[in-house]
Amino acid sequence: MKKNTAKAEYSRYIKEIEGTTSDNDERIIGFSIRENKEKLIPLNKIPGLLFDKPQKIYLAREGIVSKIGRITARLKSECSMSLYVTDAYRPLRTQEIYWRRSLRETKRKYPQITNPEKIKEIVSRFTAPPERAQHCTGGSVDVLLYDLNKDKILDDFDENDESNYNELMYTDNPRVKEPEKSNRQLLKKYMEMEDFVNYPLEWWHYSYGNAEWAIYKKRKYAVYGPVENS
Ligand SMILES: [Zn+2]
Numbered sequence: 001m002k003k004n005t006a007k008a009e010y011s012r013y014i015k016e017i018e019g020t021t022s023d024n025d026e027r028i029i030g031f032s033i034r035e036n037k038e039k040l041i042p043l044n045k046i047p048g049l050l051f052d053k054p055q056k057i058y059l060a061r062e063g064i065v066s067k068i069g070r071i072t073a074r075l076k077s078e079c080s081m082s083l084y085v086t087d088a089y090r091p092l093r094t095q096e097i098y099w100r101r102s103l104r105e106t107k108r109k110y111p112q113i114t115n116p117e118k119i120k121e122i123v124s125r126f127t128a129p130p131e132r133a134q135h136c137t138g139g140s141v142d143v144l145l146y147d148l149n150k151d152k153i154l155d156d157f158d159e160n161d162e163s164n165y166n167e168l169m170y171t172d173n174p175r176v177k178e179p180e181k182s183n184r185q186l187l188k189k190y191m192e193m194e195d196f197v198n199y200p201l202e203w204w205h206y207s208y209g210n211a212e213w214a215i216y217k218k219r220k221y222a223v224y225g226p227v228e229n230s
Pocket residue numbers: 087135140141142204205206
């Protein structure tokens with residue numbers, strides 16, 4: 001009996017969280033943007049910040065770079081930690097490649113699903129369609145915590161391992177165990193100090209200034225729209 005109640009509660013949590021997310025939200029399309037024209041600049045110059053591909057240039061809006069700089073400094077002095085960036089600005093053409101690749105893979109995985117809309121719905125849970133992709137605004141970053149004493153990433157997420165794409169990615173999933181549970185909350189606390197919002201289906205994805213952020217914060221308009229890197 002008790003077990004069934006816990007199971008029902010868990011199903012309620014999953015249903016609720018999947019129904020209240022914004023990354024594949026229809027509202028993102030046509031959301032009001034008062035573009036503030038901040039430039040895309042490299043995150044790479046921030047002292048102590050770590051990157052998945054250290055030779056690659058990771059771009060973000062100027063405001064985002066300042067925020068990440070302050071978070072990195074604070075994490076170092078208060079917790080001997082840093083941030084490890086796995087993704088930041090993504091050009092629209094890159095997002096289109098990701099989107100088409102995910103569509104192909106999902107079709108292969110579920111040959112029984114013939115409705116293209118259903119396939120799109122499954123894919124858009126974890127890969128944003130180009131017209132809604134928040135990484136293309138320069139306002140979204142994917143970050144993990146890095147322990148400077150142990151010299152390692154905490155709770156690494158291998159995005160090439162398909163079995164990792166499941167409900168345990170949801171930030172506040174009650175089935176996530178320690179120490180991951182506390183680490184996720186620590187990351188969230190520091191990101192929220194700079195007004196970032198977390199995408200609740202991906203514990204590493206944070207946004208500021210774009211439509212995803214504005215919807216979550218109940219703002220009337222976003223300040224970062226999609227930009228082409230010129
Ligand atoms: Zn992301």
